[in-house]
Structures are given as C-alpha cells and as structure tokens.
Amino acid sequence: MPGLEDLYREIILDHYRTPRNRGALETPPAVVAQGHNPLCGDEIQVYLLVEDGVVRDVKVGGQGCSISQSSASMMTQAVKGKPVADAHRVLDAFRRMMGLDVDGEPEDVNLGDLEALQGVVKFPVRIKCATLAWTTLAQAMDEAGA
Amino acid sequence: MPGLEDLYREIILDHYRTPRNRGALETPPAVVAQGHNPLCGDEIQVYLLVEDGVVRDVKVGGQGCSISQSSASMMTQAVKGKPVADAHRVLDAFRRMMGLDVDGEPEDVNLGDLEALQGVVKFPVRIKCATLAWTTLAQAMDEAGA
Amino acid sequence: MGLHAATIKGDFPILDRMIDGKRLVFLDSANSTQKPRQVIEAMAEFMRNSYAPVNRSSYRLAAESNDCYERARAVTQRFINARKPHEVIFTKNATEALNLVVQSWGRANLSSEDAVLLTHMEHHANIVPWQMLQAEKGFAIRWVPLTTDGQLDLTDLDRLLVGVKAFSFTAMSNVLGTITPVRRLTDAAHAAGAIAIVDGCQYVPHHATDVSAMGADFLAFSSHKLCGPTGIGVLWAHEALLDAMPPFLGGGNMISDVRLDGFDTAELPAKFEAGTPPIIEAVGLGAAIEYLESIGMAEIRQHEMDLTVYALNLLKDRFGDDIHIYGPDNIEVRGATLSFDFRGIHPHDVSQVLDQTNVCVRAGHHCAKPLMRILGTPATTRASFYIYNDESDADALADALDSATDIFGF
Amino acid sequence: MGLHAATIKGDFPILDRMIDGKRLVFLDSANSTQKPRQVIEAMAEFMRNSYAPVNRSSYRLAAESNDCYERARAVTQRFINARKPHEVIFTKNATEALNLVVQSWGRANLSSEDAVLLTHMEHHANIVPWQMLQAEKGFAIRWVPLTTDGQLDLTDLDRLLVGVKAFSFTAMSNVLGTITPVRRLTDAAHAAGAIAIVDGCQYVPHHATDVSAMGADFLAFSSHKLCGPTGIGVLWAHEALLDAMPPFLGGGNMISDVRLDGFDTAELPAKFEAGTPPIIEAVGLGAAIEYLESIGMAEIRQHEMDLTVYALNLLKDRFGDDIHIYGPDNIEVRGATLSFDFRGIHPHDVSQVLDQTNVCVRAGHHCAKPLMRILGTPATTRASFYIYNDESDADALADALDSATDIFGF
Ligand SMILES: Cc1ncc(COP(=O)(O)O)c(C=O)c1O
C-alpha cells in the first residue's frame, strides 16, 4: 500500500497553498468551462483566452481538494503562453500519465512540476481529482475552437 | 406431507367430470361476475338470478382445474334455490373452512359435499383454486344487491 | 454430451435436497434458475470481506467494493460482446429494463401518429409497459402473428413495419420455446426506420450472445434466469441511444448537479442507475456469468438441444396423441422449454401430480395471456431444462405423467 | 450501554478484516451498513435449500420459497407497525420507492395549479423525482428552510403549506443528523389537505418505527442501510392510497389480465411488484430486521445517543474551534451522523488521511447538493456510527484527525 507521501508531495502542497492563476477572465473575449467531480461535489471553472493560436491567458475558479487544486494550478502554468498545439500535447501527456486512454501515439513531453502528480495513479479514487481541471480545460479549448 | 388422496377425493373428481349447473343465464334479468386466478390463468363466470330474496338460478362458465371446477359445481348446488341469507351463510362457512378471515361469529352450517374440499387446506397453493368460484359468487351477489 | 451433467449437478446444493425422501427434479428454469455454490459463495464472500457503498466514498474498502461492482459490469459487457462497459445498465430485473426503454426512449419518441410492433408470443413484460404508455400517448400497437407450429409468421412483416418506430420482440418464447430469427427481425426493423428491442430473457442464458451480430438497439435480460441472484437485471443499448435518452428514475448517482430549480444528469452508466445499486447482486451476476462461461455457452446450447430431442422423443413415444407439445419440432429453432397439454388434464392438476415426485414444472399462463388466448387454452404445463438437468430428469417427468393418467385418466 | 457492542462487532465478519495490518473502523453506515453473518447465512441457506420462483408456480418448493418471501413482508409489516402485509411493497431501493410515489401518485394527482413542499435538507432521491415530474406537469416546488443549527425552520410552515398537495420530507437528515418532528409535520400536512411522504432511510434503521404514530401516508426506506442486502427497498402506504393509484412499472405479476387491447391490474401488493421480485434479498432483509429486533430498537437508539455524545465531546474537547460539526447539539433531535469541517482541509483530503488508518468516512456532497450550497460548502466529511461501532471507533477517528493536522496544518 502506497504511503501518503506518494500523494502529498511538497510541490503539490505548495501549489495547493499558493495556487497560481486563480480568478476569472472577462467572457468574451475569454471562454469559460465548468467541471464537476460528482463524487465529492467539487466544482471548477476554467477561463481561457486564445488568440492567434496561442493560449494568452488562463485562470481557474471554484473549490476543490489539494489534488484537484494543485493540479489546476500546475495546469495553468503548463499551458499559459503556449501555442494551442503544445497545450494539446501537454493535455494528452498528462492524461496518459494518469492512465487514461488517449488516441494517437504518445509523444515525449516534459511535464515539469506535473510529474509530482504521478503518485496519484496509486490512489485510483483520486485520479478524478487530478484530471478535473484538465477535462475542464479540454472543454474550454473546444469552446474556443482551439 | 399429505397425499394426493387428501386432495382428489372421489366426490371431487365426480363433480369435475360431471359439473352441475354449467352454462350461462340471460343478463338481465341475471347478473354475471367474472373471476380470475392470476396464478394459473383460470377464468370463471358466475351467473346469478336472484328474485324475492331467493337464489332462483345460478350457472357457471369458464375453465379451470379439477379443484376450481368441482368447487364451483358444488357451490351451485349449495346455493341454488336458497334464500340469499342462507347463501351468505354457506359462503362464509366455506371461506372459514378454507382458512380465510371472515367477519362475524362462525355459525354451524352443514356444508354437505363441500366438506370434501377440506383436504385442500393442506395444499395452500390450491386454496385459490377452491375459493375462486366463491369469490366470484360474492361479487355476483354484490352486483345483484343481494 | 459435451458438458459433464453430473459435475454440474454437484455444483447446485439445492439439487441434493430430498423432499419426502425423493430427489428434486427441477424443470422450472425458464421461470427462474437455481444457484450454484460458486454464486452463493461469491456473494457471501463479498459481504464477509469487501462490501462497502459504491460510487460515493473514497476510502480503500469503498474503492475495492466499487471495483467488484464495475468488474461485474465488464464481465457482462464481454458476455454479450458489447463495445463499452457503460453500455451495460444494471436494473432490478428485465421487467424494469423494458420499462426503462418504454418510459425513457418511448415517452421521448412516440406520439399518436406512431406505431409500435410487438409479437403474439411476448411476455407481459414486453406488452404491458407499452400499453401503459399507449394510454398516455395514443400510438398504435401492432402484432406479428404466429404460424400454426408456433413460429413468427413473417409473411406480412414489411407491411406491419410501415410507420413503426420500435419493434420489440423476444429472442425466444418462454412458452413455446421458439427461437426467433433475431437478425432478420432487426434488419427488417432498421430497413423500416424502426429501432429493434430484443427481450433476451430466455435467450441469453442458453446461447452465446453477441449484441452486434444480433443487430439489436436494446437488449434486456435477467440475472435470476442464468444462475445469478434475483434483484438485478441488465439493459444493454448503444451508447448514442442511451446518451440521447432522458433519465428514467431520479435520485442519487444519476445526477451531476442538483439545484433547487433543477438538475443535470450524470454520464453513463450512472445516468440510469438511480440510488444505491444492486452491489451484492452484481457480484453474484458476475460470478454466474463466469460460471456459465467456464462451461461454455456453445456446450450449453448443445446440451440443451440433445436433451430436448431426447425429451421430445421420449414423451411422444410414450404418450403419442395423448400429449400435445406446443412450438416447433425443429431443434434449430427451439430451446429446451416444453409447454404441453396432457390428455386434457388441467395443468394445475398435472403439476400437482408431478409434484408428488418432486417434478417441478410451471402450470399456468406463463405471463403470456395474449398468447394463451391464441393457443386457445387458459394454461399449459411447462417443463424447462437447463444445464443441471439430464436424461434422468426427462425420464422422471415421463414417469410422473403416467401417474397423472392413473388419477385423471377418464 | 445497553447493548453488547463486542458481541455485535463479532457478528460482522468484515470487521475482522485487517488492511495493512490495521483493523477496519467503519464509520460510513449512513451511506450503507455492513452485513452480519445472520443475514449472509440466511441468504446463502435460502439459495442452498429453498430457492424457487414465487407467485407463479405451484409445486411445494415454490410454495416454500413463496412463504419465505411473504414472511419477509410480514416481518417488515410488524417492524414498522403497518396494519396489513400488502401495504408493504418491495422495491429495488428507497429511491425507486420515492420515484414510485411521484410517478404513480404524483402523475395522477398533480397539475400546474398545485404545489409540493420539500425541505432544504432532502436527499437527491426526494428532490430529483419531483423535479422530473415538475418538468412535465408544471406544479410549484416549495422548500422548508433551515435554522442556523440545522433544524427545520417551521415558522412559516402553515403559509408554505397553502395549496400544497404533498409534503415530502426526511425523518432524519443524512448530512446533519437532524431528526425532524415527523408527527408535527404530518399533522400540519393533513391540516392543509396535503398527504405526507416520509423518507425514512436514515430513521428506520435507528429507531423503533410506527407508521400510525408517525401519521405518515407513505414511508420509504432501504434494506442496505439496516444491515440487509442491496437490491431491495420498502415502500409502505395506506391500502386505500395504493388501491387508488395507477400502476408504476408494467409486466408480469402486476396484472390480473392482459389482452391485446389492454390489461387489468392485480391486487396489492402484486400491483406494484412488476416482474420477478428480489426474493433472495427479501429473505436477507427479513433476517436483518429480525437481527435488529433481537438487539432491540430502543437499545440501538440509546447506544447511538451515548456514542454520539461521547464522540461530540471528544472531538470538541480535542479540537475546539478547529472542528465545526454541523447540525444540532441536542441529542434528542440528532442521530449518530456527524458531518464536519476540519481546519478548512478539504474533505477529500481528510478522508484520504483517515483512510491510512482504515477510518472509513464519506467525503462529499452526500447526495444533498442543495443543502451543501445552503451550508456554503461543496463538501463535508461525514462520520456515521451504527450498532457495531463503539467508543474505540470514535477514538480512532479523533486520532486519525490528528495526523491530518500534521500534513495539512498550515
Ligand atoms: C421472455 C421473458 N421476458 C421477460 C421476463 C421478465 O423477467 P423478470 O421477471 O426477471 O423481470 C421473462 C421472465 O419472466 C421472460 O421469460
């Protein structure tokens, strides 16, 4: 049985305590998507501003547990300022790391801080927490036609 | 475990082979009630002609097993030509013999041939067969305001 | 025979039971089947070791219980060759599964201009739900008639299908034993623009089932008819159909959000599984399916064909014209369910006499009253065989019928 | 304490299980309860010895099985002090029971002019079915608000009841632990000409229940929350109400006749039990009720009150303002269900840490999202105690919370 230290890495707790890119963006020009975790009732909003094929800005609202909040915080860092194609690559790579089915060939993507969330895979019930922000990001990208 | 001879008494088989008062009556002046045994699908019609507080005539239509058919046949014999009050007394006494709840005090009623159906009580599944004609008679009496 | 009937009999504790010193000859499996120790033990073991609520709590025991529940779904998915696990919805029985289709799909899709096609051999579970919605919506219900040997008469099928939005039919009659030409029927339905709903209650326990090969849009069946527990049934449907349908029962688990002014539904399969699901029963169903698979569905079908031929020949040889067996003779289109009339003796009396030697058969309308009226009888006696039956059970049936002659032979 | 907690613990095989070398501290009984060997064995024994279809076949084994099934109904009837056995309808869970009331009684009795009254502390199972029918019929839904300590605020009850045809409320909140004043509410409903529907899911397992004393018109509860199996729930109602209602699900058993052009419904209880019922589960439910009765419902309530007082004091003494426990303090109006906020740590994280020492609690919205919004939190951590819990379990909870501080105390 994996210990709690596999789950609650220091970097995760750091993002949880000091979340990056919290808040909202004006819609339009931004789009917003809403995500639910039906198990625990967490709700999250991902605001996304895409311009000229680049993720100009992204912000996260709502509430959640340490895993969902830190994952959201790291997600914003990983995609902000990136070309849309790169954001999609990170999204796919992260989902693969979480053990989810993703179409296409795996690519070599450096996930940086996000690697800390690897430990979540050992706690299957928490995978939904870790992926909530990402599923919601994917919806927002859809919405933005990106 | 009771043997089949407790159920299939000779007199029962006789009424089954040669049912009394089979057929229909013209309605009106007679009334007719329809009974179902949901377990086996048997259907029975009881035609009843009540005049001046007396069961002038009663006939039975439909199909059923040996127990329901013989019980119906004996029922017609037991009530035909009787004052309505007597018919009710037989009805109650028969239901009591079958172990059913009946309001009021038990009376001493001579059930005659019907006593042969006593053995049915040992075969609880067949009680519905034995009482079908009687429940239907009760409905017909209701209908006739008797 | 390909399967070891003696070994299988040994798996069913109830078959060791003696009543009045005589062994049990259980010939009522079309009604409900007995349970092997593998199923009884799987349920007990689950309650002793792993039970916890599912879908809601996140501690390890709950995750373990959840895995057991979802594993049963995956086993069921593979058993009927469905593409996705969440196309498998657990209901309380096949009846609820059919009501779900009628109330959810039917209420959303049927109006007074439409028609629904059923057959004269349907079970009440595939008739009454339609009649209930018909009373509300006023669509027409049409019926595929039968041939004299108890098969579907498809002469007018294409005409009957004009304007039909749903064709709902059984894959095997629970009275006649008739196996219907499922693929031909689903193709005809689709050609006419109708969806095809297959009542698989009597088919799935006895044949390898492949929903894609069937061409079905919906398939319903019950656990208790395939050696599983009561309290659980299965509805399978294409994901796209289920996604488009409104919910059926409302409550916990089937929502993604609830506000004072309304709710949003959850994803499949939760959307159609309101409230605490049959968790223990799913574990039992999974064990039952794995038990049947360990025997082999092809072997089961072969065993039943052999046994049916044996029983048909035995009864006809012994009783000649005194027995009338309903349904087709051709073993390719019939299962091991034998409904018969014996010397005009009422089925209730036949079954009473058979019960003296613990030969358990069903006497009645078999929840198919419209069919009984068409057959011109209020009731039949029905002997139905399953994996735990063998030739000795058919022999016991024939011997017991002899004693019915003694009492009622007039 | 009046009951022997150690003996009772010994009846539950799962409580002997060790995970990671540590014992199980099961505090999720408001979600679903564990099963004693008496229930596990009753179900297994029934399958090994007496299983057969009910309501249909007439051989002795079927009669025996039928008796077992109907005995469970009689046991349930006595347990809630209903007048007649056929006022007890077996459903698949409490959710189906409430949907039955809404779809059958509600659809027949509610129109756009009417109103239905619920409370802010209802479970989704007593909200969503009404919202589904509302979308069809357009009646109003009103809500009884809460006081700050999580009781029903009845100040405006009479005004809220004007024009209301049905008042449906829980007898005990599954989140707050609040016990509602059932008799006062049913009286108020009746005075306003409304029927009273009681969601007894969280009440019936913990208190002696008397439907007449409650003054209820309907009562719904689930087997799996009172040590019985999943796959079965109970709806009780007055005979006259049930007789007047249209059927809910259509199919076998609920009919007295079926013709090509329509059907007639069966008598109670068959009328509301379409298809093969949860036979094995009824046997398990009966065994569970008899098990609870052997302990004594008054003793159970007393044990839970004592344990709740112990746990409340322990948690408040140890954690002071760091813990916020929802719901009333007065033990007379609360059950052994403690929802709390701990140092602002998200419930998912709290439950994760507790799970390290096998302390099983539920973290989430508890299928009561409208209530969570009113409480101003998306989720709470909930520890719920039952007969097999004792002070050592409360101690384990408190100790485990300490380690949450270690990780998240910032
Ligand atoms: C053909 C058919 N359809 C439907 C049903 C209903 O199944 P259940 O009673 O398990 O809901 C049955 C069994 O009774 C059946 O034989």
Ligand SMILES: Cc1ncc(COP(=O)(O)O)c(C=O)c1O
């Ligand atoms: C108050 C209340 N009502 C209804 C339900 C629904 O019960 P079930 O899930 O057994 O249908 C529950 C349990 O989840 C509950 O706590």
